Amino acid sequence: MKKFIFLVCIIAFSCFNTIAQEINWVTLEEAIQLQKKEPKKIMMDAYTNWCGPCKMLDRNTFQNKDVADYVNANYYAVKFNAEGNEAINYNGKTYSNPNYDPAKANRRNSPHELSRYFQISAYPTIVFLDENANVIFPLRGYKTPAQIELYLKMFKKDDHKVLDTQEKFNEYYKAFKGEFKG
Numbered sequence: 001m002k003k004f005i006f007l008v009c010i011i012a013f014s015c016f017n018t019i020a021q022e023i024n025w026v027t028l029e030e031a032i033q034l035q036k037k038e039p040k041k042i043m044m045d046a047y048t049n050w051c052g053p054c055k056m057l058d059r060n061t062f063q064n065k066d067v068a069d070y071v072n073a074n075y076y077a078v079k080f081n082a083e084g085n086e087a088i089n090y091n092g093k094t095y096s097n098p099n100y101d102p103a104k105a106n107r108r109n110s111p112h113e114l115s116r117y118f119q120i121s122a123y124p125t126i127v128f129l130d131e132n133a134n135v136i137f138p139l140r141g142y143k144t145p146a147q148i149e150l151y152l153k154m155f156k157k158d159d160h161k162v163l164d165t166q167e168k169f170n171e172y173y174k175a176f177k178g179e180f181k182g
Contacts, residue, residue: 021068
């Protein structure tokens with residue numbers, strides 16, 4: 001009986017692992033170095049430790065097979081603790097969090113200087129950067145796989161460059177045919 005239960009547990013664990021997908025996360029500095037060898041856009045997840053919607057984004061969206069596969073194939077994915085204390089080099093400048101309080105590591109803390117530079121004012125925010133690590137757009141708030149698909153594909157194809165009015169974006173949005181499940 002114990003062998004049977006053990007076998008069932010192994011099978012269940014194996015099935016769970018095939019469903020949950022992993023995005024290949026790197027640091028911003030690593031992504032910029034990778035861009036020099038193989039140009040790709042960057043998708044940066046700006047999160048905080050205390051943010052519930054950030055955890056939902058990780059669990060429901062970033063572990064979705066369609067999202068993970070698309071991101072891994074077309075972007076360099078960066079995790080960035082927007083209230084963390086890591087020193088980050090970006091565009092020839094070092095950004096840090098001089099007011100970081102370790103006692104508040106899992107509560108609201110001081111915003112990182114890079115958060116201010118990218119004008120991140122809500123969590124989560126997904127910052128899209130082009131092949132030269134220049135900001136394209138900060139996408140604020142929790143997004144489902146179906147909601148993020150539009151932005152992943154729009155920025156990948158550079159369709160955003162011709163969407164210079166709200167009306168053009170609305171038309172693009174209405175015409176978009178999503179394929180992601182979940």
